[in-house]
Amino acid sequence: MLEKLVIKNFAIIADAEVNFKEGMTVLTGETGAGKSLIIDSISLLLGSRAESIYIRNGCDFAYISGTFLLREKKLEEILSKYAISITETIVIERFIYQQNSKNNIKINGVLVSLQILKQVSFYLADIHIQNDTVKILSNDYYLELIDRYDHETITTLSNNYQLALFRYQSDLKKYQEITKKNDDLAKDLDKLKYVISELKSFSLKEGEDKELERTINGMKNFDKLFSHYQEAIGNLENEYFSLNNLYNAYKEINKASEIDPELNQLSESAESAYYSLEEVLKTLKNNLRSLEYDPKVLDQALTRQNELNSLEKKYRKSLPELIIYLEESEEQVSRFENFDFYVAELKASVHKRYKDVSENAKKLSMKRKETARLLEGMLKDECRFLDLSNALFKIQFNEVELNDCFDGSKFQEHGIDSIDILLSLNAGEGMKPLNKSASGGEAARIMMAFKAVFIKRFRFSLIVFDEIDQGLSGLQALKMALKMQELSEYAMLITISHLPQVASVAAHQINIFKYEEKGRTFSNFSYLNEEDRIFEIAKMISGEKVTPAAINNAKEMLNWRKMTKKMSNLE
Numbered sequence: 001m002l003e004k005l006v007i008k009n010f011a012i013i014a015d016a017e018v019n020f021k022e023g024m025t026v027l028t029g030e031t032g033a034g035k036s037l038i039i040d041s042i043s044l045l046l047g048s049r050a051e052s053i054y055i056r057n058g059c060d061f062a063y064i065s066g067t068f069l070l071r072e073k074k075l076e077e078i079l080s081k082y083a084i085s086i087t088e089t090i091v092i093e094r095f096i097y098q099q100n101s102k103n104n105i106k107i108n109g110v111l112v113s114l115q116i117l118k119q120v121s122f123y124l125a126d127i128h129i130q131n132d133t134v135k136i137l138s139n140d141y142y143l144e145l146i147d148r149y150d151h152e153t154i155t156t157l158s159n160n161y162q163l164a165l166f167r168y169q170s171d172l173k174k175y176q177e178i179t180k181k182n183d184d185l186a187k188d189l190d191k192l193k194y195v196i197s198e199l200k201s202f203s204l205k206e207g208e209d210k211e212l213e214r215t216i217n218g219m220k221n222f223d224k225l226f227s228h229y230q231e232a233i234g235n236l237e238n239e240y241f242s243l244n245n246l247y248n249a250y251k252e253i254n255k256a257s258e259i260d261p262e263l264n265q266l267s268e269s270a271e272s273a274y275y276s277l278e279e280v281l282k283t284l285k286n287n288l289r290s291l292e293y294d295p296k297v298l299d300q301a302l303t304r305q306n307e308l309n310s311l312e313k314k315y316r317k318s319l320p321e322l323i324i325y326l327e328e329s330e331e332q333v334s335r336f337e338n339f340d341f342y343v344a345e346l347k348a349s350v351h352k353r354y355k356d357v358s359e360n361a362k363k364l365s366m367k368r369k370e371t372a373r374l375l376e377g378m379l380k381d382e383c384r385f386l387d388l389s390n391a392l393f394k395i396q397f398n399e400v401e402l403n404d405c406f407d408g409s410k411f412q413e414h415g416i417d418s419i420d421i422l423l424s425l426n427a428g429e430g431m432k433p434l435n436k437s438a439s440g441g442e443a444a445r446i447m448m449a450f451k452a453v454f455i456k457r458f459r460f461s462l463i464v465f466d467e468i469d470q471g472l473s474g475l476q477a478l479k480m481a482l483k484m485q486e487l488s489e490y491a492m493l494i495t496i497s498h499l500p501q502v503a504s505v506a507a508h509q510i511n512i513f514k515y516e517e518k519g520r521t522f523s524n525f526s527y528l529n530e531e532d533r534i535f536e537i538a539k540m541i542s543g544e545k546v547t548p549a550a551i552n553n554a555k556e557m558l559n560w561r562k563m564t565k566k567m568s569n570l571e
Contacts, residue, residue: 001462002020002068003020006065009055009056010037010064011034012034013034018038018525021508025493025494025507025510026502026503027495027497028498028509028510029511029513035496038494042125042462042464046125051096052097052098052099068089068092070088071461072461078119079108082107091106091109093105126451126455126462134443143415149371158415161357175347178342178343179343195315195329196329208319219301230288253266254271350405350406364415378453379446379453385482394431395420396420396421398418420433444470444472447468451463459491463487463492463493465484465497466496472499481499481502481504481505504554504561511526512525
C-alpha cells in the first residue's frame with residue numbers, strides 16, 4: 001500500500017503531503033482542481049516518463065516521493081539484485097528538472113534507471129489512467145493483457161524466442177546478402193574475369209610507379225646531377241677544407257674538455273659535424289658512381305609509366321588501389337566458383353535456426369492460448385457481476401503457417417501471435433470483435449473485469465483508477481462501485497470518480513480543491529468527515545445547488561455502505 005505521497009512544485013500543486021489510509025479512498029472535487037495530478041504523480045512513481053512540462057511555473061524542478069509497504073517477496077529479489085536495501089517500506093523518489101537529461105530516480109536512496117523502476121512497480125501496483133479504457137478496443141493491447149497474466153513464465157519463453165529470433169535473422173540476412181551478391185556477380189562475371197586477366201598481365205608491384213618516376217627523372221637530368229655531385233664532392237675535398245682537419249679539430253676540443261668540462265657540448269657538436277659530413281661525402285660518391293644514362297632503359301621506363309598511367313585512368317584508381325582491386329576481384333570469382341560450398345553451409349545454418357525459432361514461437365503461443373482459455377472463464381464471471389450477465393468471450397488466435405525457412409516475415413518481435421477478442425453481449429447474438437461491438441460503458445466494464453482478474457492474481461499492494469467508471473450511471477455505476485469496494489479488500493484502492501455511487505461506498509473521501517493567492521493558483525486537499533461527505537455526495541447527485549432531497553439521498557447511500565460493505569448479488 002501507499003502510505004505517504006509527497007509532491008512539490010508539480011503543476012498547480014506547490015507543496016502537498018498525503019497520508020493514505022487502508023481500504024478504498026475516493027478523490028473528488030471540481031474538474032481542474034488537481035485530482036488527476038495526484039494520479040499523475042503516482043504514475044510517475046510507477047515508471048511513467050517524466051516531462052519538464054510538469055514543473056510548476058517559476059520553479060527549477062519538481063519532486064515526488066512515495067512510501068510503499070513491502071509485501072511481495074518477488075520485490076525483495078529485485079531489490080537485492082540491484083543492491084537496494086530491503087526494509088519494511090520502499091521509498092521511491094522522482095526528481096524532474098528543466099533539463100530532462102538531469103531527471104533521476106531513487107529507490108531507497110539508490111539511483112536507478114527507469115527500466116529498474118518498472119521492474120519494481122510491476123509487483124507494486126496496478127494503475128489505470130484516463131483514456132486507458134480505449135486500449136481495450138485495440139488489438140495491439142490484447143497480447144499485452146495475456147502476457148501480463150502469466151508474466152514470469154511468458155517472459156522466460158519470450159526471452160528464449162527473442163534470442164532464437166536474433167540468431168535466425170542474423171543467418172538469414174547473411175544468406176540473403178551472399179545470394180544477392182552472387183546473382184549480381186554472375187551478371188558481371190565475364191567482365192570481372194577480363195579485369196583480372198588484364199591487371200595480372202601487367203604484373204603490378206607496390207611502389208613501382210615511384211621507382212619509375214625516380215629512374216626517369218634521373219636519366220632526364222643526368223648532366224645536371226653529374227655536375228652537382230662533382231661540385232659538391234670537390235667542395236668537401238678542397239685542400240682548403242678537409243674532413244681530416246675537422247676531425248683533428250674535434251680531437252683537440254675533446255682533449256680541452258677534459259680540462260674544462262664546459263667544452264663537452266662543443267666537442268660533441270664537432271664530432272657530430274665530422275661524421276655527418278663524412279656520411280654526406282660517402283653518399284655523394286656512391287650516387288656519382290651509380291649515375292648512368294642508358295637511352296634504352298629510359299625508353300623502357302617511359303613506356304611502363306605510360307602503361308600504368310593508362311591503367312589508372314581507365315579504372316580511375318591509383319596503383320595501390322589497382323593492386324587491391326585485383327585481389328578483391330580474384331576473391332569474388334573464387335567465391336562464385338565455390339558458391340555451392342559457401343551457400344550449403346549457410347543454408348544448413350538457416351534451416352537449423354528456423355527450426356529453433358519456430359519451436360520457441362510455438363511454445364510461447366501455446367502458453368498464451370492456455371492462458372487465454374483461463375481468462376475467458378474468469379472474465380465471464382467478472383462481467384456477470386458488472387451487469388453483463390450474458391457476456392461471452394472468445395480470445396481468437398490468428399493461426400500462422402511456418403513452412404518456409406527463408407521467409408522471416410511471420411516472426412514478429414512479440415512472437416507469431418496476433419489475436420482478437422470476440423464478444424457476445426446478448427443471448428442468441430453471434431460473436432463479434434470487441435472493438436466493433438462494445439459501447440463506451442460496456443468497454444469500461446470489460447476493462448474493469450480484466451483489472452479484477454489481474455488484481456486478484458497478483459495481489460498488488462496498491463490499485464489506482466482514474467475515472468475508470470466514466471460513462472456509467474444507475475445500476476451499472478453501482479455495480480462498478482461495488483466491484484471497487486470488493487477489490488479494496490485485496491489492496492489499497494485509490495480512485496477518482498464523479499459518481500455518487502462510487503463515492504458513497506469508499507471507506508475514505510479526499511476532496512481536492514484549488515484556490516488563488518497573490519495571483520497564483522494552488523491545489524490542495526482535505527479528508528472529509530461524515531458531514532462533509534454527505535454534502536459533497538449531495539453535490540454529485542444534484543449539481544451545484546444542493547437540495548434537501550439530495551442531502552437525504554446522500555445520507556441513505558452512506559448509511560447503506562455502513563450496513564453492508566459488499567453486495568455480491570443485486571438483481
